[in-house]
Amino acid sequence: MKIDLNKQSSEIDERNSTTIEDAYPDRSTYRPGEKASVIVRVRKRGGEKFTGALMLRVLNLAYEIGKVEYPLSITGEGVREYRIPIDLPEEDFRGYGLDIELIDDSCTVIDKASTALDVLSEWPLAPRYGFLSDFSPEEPDSEERIRHLSKYHINVVQFYDWMYRHYLFLPPEDRFIDGMGRILSLNTVKRKIKLCHRYNMAALAYGAVYGAEPEFFNEHPELALYDARGVAESIQDLFYIMDIRKDSPWYRLIIGEYVKAVNMLSFDGIHMDQYGFPSEGFVGGSKGLRVLLDEHFGPMIDDSASALKAVKPEAKVIFNCVKNWPMVKVAQSNQAAIYIEVWPPYTEYSDLRKLILQAKEAGHGRKQVILAAYMSPLGDAKPEGPSGNEKLIRAEAATRFTTVSIFASGGFHLLLGERDGALCDAYYPKYAKLRPQFAGIMRRYYDFFVRYEQWLVNFNMKDVSELVLATEGLLHIGYGQLKYDSAGRAGEIWTLIHKGPDFITVNLINLTGHRSGYWNFPHPAPPLLLNIPLELGFQAEKVYLASPDFNFGQTQELRPELNQDSCSGTSSGKTCFNIPRLEYWDLIIIPIDRDDYNLREAKNQANWI
Template sequence: MPTSSVPPAAPDLLPTKARYAADEPVLVEVRGDVTGELQVHHLGELVRTVPVAGVGVVDLGTLPEGGYGVRLVPSSNGPDASVGSDATDAPEAAPLRTAVLVTDRPRARMRYGFVASYGQDKDVAGVVDLARRLHLDAVQLYDWAYRHADLLGGGPEYQDALGQTISLATVRRLAAALADAGSDALGYAAVYAVGRDEWASWAHRAMLRTDGEPWTLGDFLWLVDPAARDWQEHLVADLQGAVRELGLAGFHLDQYGFPRRAQLVDGTPVDLARSFRSFLEAVRAGLPEQRLVFNNVNDFPTWATADAPQDAVYIEVWPPHTTLASLAEVVTRARAAGAGRPVVIAAYQHVYSTAPAAQADQATALTMATLFSHGATQLLAGESGHVLVDPYYVRHHAAEPSTLAQLHRWYDFLAEHDELLLAPQAADVTGAWVGAYNEALDVTYPEAPTSSDAVAGTVWRRVVDVDGRLVIHLVNLVGQADTEWDAPHQPPGDPGAGVLRMRRAGSALPTVLVADPDGSGRLEPVPVVPDGEYAAAPLPPLATWQLVVVDLDGAR
């Protein structure tokens, strides 16, 4: 009897949606022939087990709001018995796992992806799979429109301003499929760009340089005042039409970072920080229900737009924001100005174009560790398995399997520990707890110093208060020559065996849980021993990033 030459599908777990409401069942698709049980953990605590046998969709039931890790524990004699045990396997041999996020505030977080091609044969299923796998609750549809100042004027199929073929049927399919997967499709739209064919109609709204020539982007876009009322009415009407015709959930509103100040045709000065805010207010008035995201290019003008009527604080970073410390500072400012809105950083990892994947993956790991530990997310992954290496998203980079596996682990980790990482109320309390004066809590290593700053050769140590818990972030910079986020990096060095020492709050011993995105991925307890007024806990070996959660009051 002939046998099929098609290999069986690799075992996999995939949530059916990027996010779930608290009143809807959480469904996980099982791919491949597996038998065992799915274990559901919340912040280290096992909260549910559900049996699984073979392919299909497993119903985990409803879950309270929060992030959850889901892991397969295989049957000892099942066909998947070699999938691995839970705690200490290397990442490539790790057990099947995924995560789910349950929330009744779908715009309180933003895990952002991208799409940049819209041919008739587009692999929409691949895009949706990546959104589900990485829990991307919003996907930017980059350069989908006919023209910057005429979004829908090209008919059902056309070439965009840079010659890429677009099928609006594909845009509709993407928007609908992403919506079914719990993700918002956001159409790209520039807030002040006019192409050659439309320029004659808008030259009266030009922003001028000192020599009287209009501001342009290259030789194909002219820039107009985004606060001009007739321009606002025109573009808002186009955006409304795109929602009606394509089912878009909202818009990514872009600018180019210049000019900061300009002059209009009639000599009136323009402050772009004010004009951008005026534009956002006009778009919100015209699209009260849609998800809106504005690009603060290189942190301009975050101070003026972070609390404008939009749904995230989004910043595309460029020099001088080149180090891990500068990323942290950008996020800290954005969180302070954003009135609780999620913070997303567009940090394009150009390093994938110039360095081996392993060195680029380590750069990305350090970038993610910095952003996630400071309460922000990164726009990096998209399409069906690509990463951004260029501001023109069409020039994206096909990710290696190692890169996709790393992103899977780290985005699962982000979703599972959502309440500890992205809570708006999280407060950096490092200076109030560590150091000789405080003598309250610290981590030491025998082979490397710790530092409250991102310094090469150290373990970058921060302490954050999240609803009374102390969350310690340990980012390993040992063995690195620099802290550039978009440069090749070596594997993390070994600082030796870490010890957490903390002053006790009373007679009870503190509890300490530790998690690592490249380890088991979930919070696990470590032993705590008394030492007079203090208590000490040995920490597991440090890879790139460790999350340490301390409850000084002990078990409750």
């Protein structure tokens, strides 16, 4: 996408200029062997004819793997859209940067833009989860909403509260009133499913595992769960908790509704929801059979997945572990990813990382982890003009830090949906609307996440942060001038280190301006840090730096400092360099050769390489 902050605006004559207005791939993701195209929107101002070209480079890290020159000849003012086909390697689970230059007929670069894309055989490899919750009969802009999600590279979408009832998904007619009193349209749901498929997004139907409206409970009270007092378990008498044991009629009913959604509406799976409570109940009344719900979620997940695959082999399910419960018990179930809805006591940045690490361990490192971390500050702050206000700016900073914390910890963030919407409440229709400037920033972050996904969410990497930082001589930042640690504390540079099969990454997250480590809390924008010394306890042949905050997210090689005396202690076997700037998040990538002598020496100090 376009990053206006990097444009040299002083060099552009706004009255008679040609600029790149936007750039993005035509789909959210691509399957191996699938043809890809990049859409570039060019704005022409003034009456003079423009002759030049768009130069598009495809990169994996710093390595160019493709290049396209697309000639331009533009007369007249206005915006023109160009679709540029590109060839991609067929290698699975790979992200690529797309760097675009607009050059004139004298070969002068007059504007730049950047975006990203990736190649995935299936969405669970990198589940960039989004949401849809608007299904009104008169919705005029469904395609634009889905296109916006595609620009964020969202490749799997939860259709939240799309159904007629929680116990009866399909309505009697197209236009209907749902259980919360909203007027919805089944045709709108169908249209959005079809549009998701056009942009290579999987569409998952929301379906609570045990929620039923009052009319169903009144007709079938024997299927409900009750507390020890004999009171039916419910959410404010809106949705009643049903018995989910395998031999319960409800069990067969709800799985049958899941199958109908996939078979009749072409959904690609089910988002299986639960409410986080109760943990137990009694069937039919206080004297009935005691049911521990966490013993029954796993079998229900497996049976639902099997039933869906019988009608659509590629269909998948996701299950909601509210407050991380019961994550460990269901991690090995037949679900496509581990999904956790984050609530207290998980209130700090470090908690987000712990949730991801625990889930990866419980999933044996073979399932990606999605955190539904709703940003309530966005709901509390309302835009006031294009530049926002202080409350909104702090809410936006908190959102960036939360997303960065999840991405840098190796997870995925359910946040974005509809048209530049962001979740700020557990009831998704209450989503906040991002102002255009901040939507552009978030696109930049998602571009970055896709571009470097093999160094951020690689199944074969592990977190070695504590091990490295506790070992003398392996990594130093700032030579005593800056505090850094892996704990995610306020006032420090949060330093997260991962080891992959052929790389090491160092994530630097700038919490130096924070007064607290709470993620769901307004925070000021961070102070800009410049020229940060960083020392590695081994000699690295190549060190790369990238950031979504500058340089279009592009990779730049860091050159070792010529004055090795700047290293603390002896310079033997060390690599020293300066990080030119740190705003929110910097990613340092160090390719490694396992046979390299210097790395073998480092391994003697700590078994981390």
